[in-house]
Amino acid sequence: MSTVWNEGYFTDVAYTYGYYREINPVFQRFCLLLRGFAAPDAAQQQHCELGFGQGVSINIHAAASPDSFVGTDFNPAHAAHANQLAAISGSGARLFDDSFEQLLARTDLPQFDSISLHGIWTWVSRDNQKIIAEFARRHLKPGGLLYISYNCFPGWSPAYPLRQLFALHDRFIPGATGAVQRVEAAMKFSEGLLAAQPNYLKAVPHLPERLKKIMEQNRHYLAHEYFNREWNCMYFTDVVDALSPAKLDFACTAAPLDAVESVNLSPDAQTFLGSIGHPILREQARDYFVNQQFRKDLYVRGPIRLPPVLRHQQLLQTRFVLQQHAADVPLKVAAAAGEATLQEAVYRPVLDALASNQYAPKTLRELVAALPALQEVQVLEALTVLVGTSAAAPCQSEAAARQVHKRCDALNRHLIERAQFSNDVEVLASPVLGGGVPVRRFQQLFLLARAQGRKNAQEWAQHAWRIIEAQGQRIIKEGKTLESPDDNLAELTRQANEFAEKGVPLLKALQVA
Known part of the structure; x- marks a missing residue:
């Protein structure tokens, strides 16, 4: 049962165990370099993540990087899980269960080269947004970067009333007791409302299809995404204004594909946007052309444009x-x-x-x-x-990769052993990337079998089957459950052979296998 410390945030169920590459400092620096901006260049950098959820991303990055990491998530269950992973890897990450206000009041924090918050900004109160901006003002180094992602207009405009329906049903008809049941009840209510053909559908005819896609998603994710008391969708320029007191300037998105306009904009759109002289107005106008509903942005405290020759040299070395x-x-x-x-x-x-x-x-x-x-x-x-x-x-440098190899091995060993019982974390730490690489549960079980001395794909498959059979589990293939042991083993053998041929060479190059 959640209590007053949650400030209206949905804490009745734990958050999902996702990994987000946009928080990886190596990836962030590449995004800045691609757009011609200088990135922090300290030899030993300090990074902070605000609202780290289950702590998967921050622990992957702390294990796979020689830098230092600090983070907070005010859910103590999340912080406990995150600290367990940090202890296993030996990364030295300092992970708290402070609120943003409590973190701001701490006197034992360094100046950071980067501060990151993924999926936090539009889910907290306006007061907390001000605290986040003040935290960046006090603790982000000149030249440091801030990564922020958030739901935004105009893309959310048509479906915004859906979220309102979910929240209102949960508020006024609190009959269901469990979190999943509350989500289901609100979804059914909204589905029934749309089925009754309200006039609003004339303006937004695709709303039922949007609701159908939402209903297909993980219920724990939906609880955190839509059922918080605060849900402050914003325009890009609103965030620019909110971060300006921290002396932060928008630099670019953390989406490399945005740099290739030919796959995002028509020739007419490119011409129109090219005629806009002010970069902030141009970026806001671009959101209308791409119907942006979720932004991943990089801000810099005192951005410096690289001379073209220097940018070119650094790209060649990447x-x-x-x-x-x-x-x-x-x-x-x-x-x-x-x-x-x-x-x-x-x-x-x-x-x-x-x-x-x-x-x-x-x-x-x-x-x-x-x-x-x-x-x-x-x-x-x-x-x-x-x-x-x-x-x-x-990739990060070869020297950096050498420094973190043992930490990555320790964390990955724990995760692949954990895969015997759960598929919650489907990512492993790569010293080469300074971050995570997706590795599905069965692939992790094959790696476990390999680490235990089993030599070939057939033995890996047999090992995986013994684990899942003992738990009464079966493989689902093309939407159908495979019931017989022979069918399950045959499918696992197929996957293991494919993994041996394609997956293992990749993971060796990434220093994961």
Whole structure:
């Protein structure tokens, strides 16, 4: 049962165990560099995450980076879980269950090179938003960056009343006792209201489809997403104004695909936006063209534009690595302008080059040298799209990777052992990325079997089947439950063979396997 300390935030169920690459300092620095901004360059950086949820992201980053990390989440159950992971990795991360107000009052905090908050801003009160801005004003270094993500208009405008229906039903008809039951009841109420054809549907005919997609999502996620007392959707310019007292200026989004306008905007839209001289007005106008409903933004306290020559040199030195098997990367990308087909004559050679030498990371300079038929600008745009779609990622330095290898091994060993009983954390720490790489539960079980000396895919599958069979679990394939042991083992064997062929080489390159 939640109590007064929750300040209206939904705490009756724990938050999900998601990982968010946008909080990775390596990824953040790449986003700034891509747009021509200088990033913090201290040798030993200090980072802070506000509202870390279950602490998966901050612990992955603390384990996989030589930097120092501080964070808070005022739910003590979240903080307890996060501190357990920190102790296992030995990262030294300092993780509190302070409210933002309590964190602001602390006198034992350093000046930070970055402060990050993912999915926090529009779910807290206006007073807490002011406290967050004041925290950044006091604790973010000059030149430091702030990452912030939030629900925004105009994309949320048509469906905003849906959230209001959920919250009002939960407030005025509190019949259900459990969190999941409360969510279900509010969803059913809203579904019934729309089925009765209110006039509002004439203005927003796609609302039932939007509700259907919402109803397909994890109920614990929905409880935190829609059932808090505070839910302050904002325009981009509202956030700019709210952060200005902290001396923060908008730099760019933490979405590399936004840098490739051809997949996001029509030629007419590009021309119109290009005619707007003020960068803040241009960014706000862009949200109308892409119908933005969730922003991932980077602000800097005193942004510095890099000279083009220096930006070019730093990009050439940046290392990249694939996170998917090259043959499995689709040559299509879904963006604001619709689905775009990527040029095979450009992307296939880039993917092959990234896959060469057992997927070892490669600098942009090395890739350009290996692809003489392509122009450097083509290679960089291809890498930008591949990073934007999570098929590839920027890397930290080899020296940094060497420093954190043991910590990553310790955390990953715990997570793959935990996969015997749960699929809640489907990410492992990579010293190469300075962050996380997606690894599904069965793949983690195959890694566990491999670590225990089982030599081939058939043995990995048998090991995984013994674990899930003992728990009365069955595999669901194409929406159908596989009932017989033979069918389950056959499917696991298929997955293990595919993992041995495609997954293990990738994870070796990422220093996870």
